Amino acid sequence: MFRWLLSLCLTLGAVEQVDSAAVPVTPSEADRPFIELYEREWQWRLREYPQLATAVGVHDYDDRLGSFDLRSQRARLRQLVKFRKELGQLDVAGLSPPQRINHAVFAAQLDNAIAALELDAHLMPMTSDSSFYADLAMLPDVHPRNNERDYRNYLARLRAVPRYLDEHTDLLRQGLARGMTLPAVVLQGREAPIRAVAEATDIESLAFYTPFQSMPSTIPETRANELRAEARELIRNKLVPAYGRLLRYFVSTYQPGARRTIAAYDLPGGAAYYRQQIREYTTLDLDPEAIHQIGLGEVARIRAEMDQVIHDAGFEGDFAAFLDFLRNDPQFYARTPRELLMHASYWAKRIDGLLPKYFSQLPRQPYGVAPVPAAIAPYYTTGRYNPAPEGGNGAGFYWVNTWKLEARPLYALAALTLHEAVPGHHLQTALASEQAAQPAFRRYGYISAFGEGWALYAEHLGVEMGVYETPYDQFGRLTYEMWRAARLVVDTGMHAKGWTREEALSLLRENTALSEHEIATEVDRYISWPGQALSYKLGELKIRSLRQLAETRLGDRFDLRRFHDAVLALGSVPLPVLEAQIARHIDSELAAAARP
DSSP, X not given: OOHHHHOOOOOOOOOOOOOOSOOOSSOOTTHHXXXXXXXXXXXXXXXXXXXXXXXXXXXXXXTOOOXXXXXXXXXXXXXXXXXXXXXXXXXXXXXXXXXXXXXXXXXXXXXXXXXXXXXXXXXXXXXXXXXXXXXXXXXXXXXXXXXXXXXXXXXXXXXXXXXXXXXXXXXXXXXHHHTOOOOGGGOTTTTHHHHHHHTOSOGGGSGGGGGGXXXXXXXXXXXXXXXXXXXXXXXXXXXXXXXXXXXXXXXXXXXXXXOSOOOGGGSTTHHHHHXXXXXXXXXXXXXXXXXXXXXXXXXXHHHHHHHHHHHHTTXXXXXXXXXXXXXXXXGGBOSSHHHHHHHHHHHHHHHHTTGGGTOSOOOSOOEEEEEOOTTTGGXXXXXXXXXXXXXXXXXXXXXXXXSSGGGSBGGGHHXXXXXXXXXXXXXXXXXXXXXXXXXXXXXXXXXXXXXXXXXXXXXXXXXXXXXXXXXXXXXXXXXXXXXXXXXXXXXXXXXXXXXOHHHHHHHHHHHOOOOHHHXXXXXXXXXXXXXXXXXXXXXXXXXXXXXXXXXXXXXXXXXXXXXXXXXXXXXXXXXXXXXXXXXXHHHHHHHHHHOO
């Protein structure tokens, strides 16, 4: 939805080693103006993005949607530049150690937000698996429904939907005029969520009407019926026509006019745009060629491990034959969506029982297992974690894609569960949200290099935990790791080195057991979302290298649970900040061992 808000991936240099995220009880004199600045910016951010405010439990703006016309975008840029100028005038050296971490995180958030607007990233308000129009269908999931006021606010938001869609349509129009569009190849079929609303005949079957299917008993039935009638009228006479306008523009103008190239380098200012995407999502300032070479090395290493698993499984045939076996044998696929969810639930609960051996700090917040919403499932990735709404009245959810079951192999579910649920995204995200001492811009921030790097590390940790039960489960883990390593190769290959889409498809086809549908979906995701796919492997490599450093320096004193607690102690942080944290953790452990 709002990438700079939901993916706060930061670019930093060296950061001083500091203690964990606890903010001092009494701020220093230098801390006060900085705290005032980031609290003021956060309040501005909530006003600018009302859906964000609702999601984090601030309900002052529940009756509106954000504005995204070009005038609003330019005003937003001017305000961000003002905040950044104020930040640059502060005394960084005088800040307390925890506030120096906050400063580094906050500065990079502003820098990434400013760069995105300056590079006109808002003219492409969608990727291949998410979009401004499909994301709106999730509005009922986060909007409160406790009383009549909540429902009145929700209706006010529905009234704003036509304006919201028209503003985004104008962004698409401006992007088309400038050549700032998604590639045409990833837009095929992406009109389906628009069409589902634009051509709806049963208004009550639409997601927008969901809150009115079951209403609180505290609302009198007469009033409830009035609200339902108003909702039906709004959806029928306002939303459906607005989606119809968008559908006509999308199909008749945007899709045919979208660029035929796929590289980020082919966009206006493309080289600078891609380099900024790398900095944003990896928190590192790496050259695309250097990333490409790291990826090639990882692909070769993992391929050797895969060959060994095939040998250990006693399979008679080469690598290609084994992949064909995995992709086509019915034993590896669920027959019904419920069966797939049951398998995912088995892995989730099995891993839950192992966590105390590897973590001393576990979150209070629970999570559930649920299917990816039907409206987005055909173009969505195989699974994803959906965090709990703020307020303590909901759980996080491990989403499993139950669409096209023949593309969802069971042998990959253990690795997927470790990544998306525990000890991956749910454990890390829930712990971060429970760190109440941190400022809001950090509690609700998500840094891809850290979060995705941790989740990929969690897949590998599953080996030590004894999660993988069969050679096929192990191969599923390796095919997922190969998938992330191949991203380093294909993302930089397509966006900086002139690779074709077919070359990217071939690399994944020849080195992973992913289904054809998954391969195509993933490659289109990399095409439409440059740089994001690089964060997984680069983040995991950093965490594993830091663990190896800790094991080497601490020897017998190394404690895995304390190491994991140290990694997760700061919430979601840039990789250089994490490196500084682990260096201090090692020094602290050595100092403790040296005491008499």
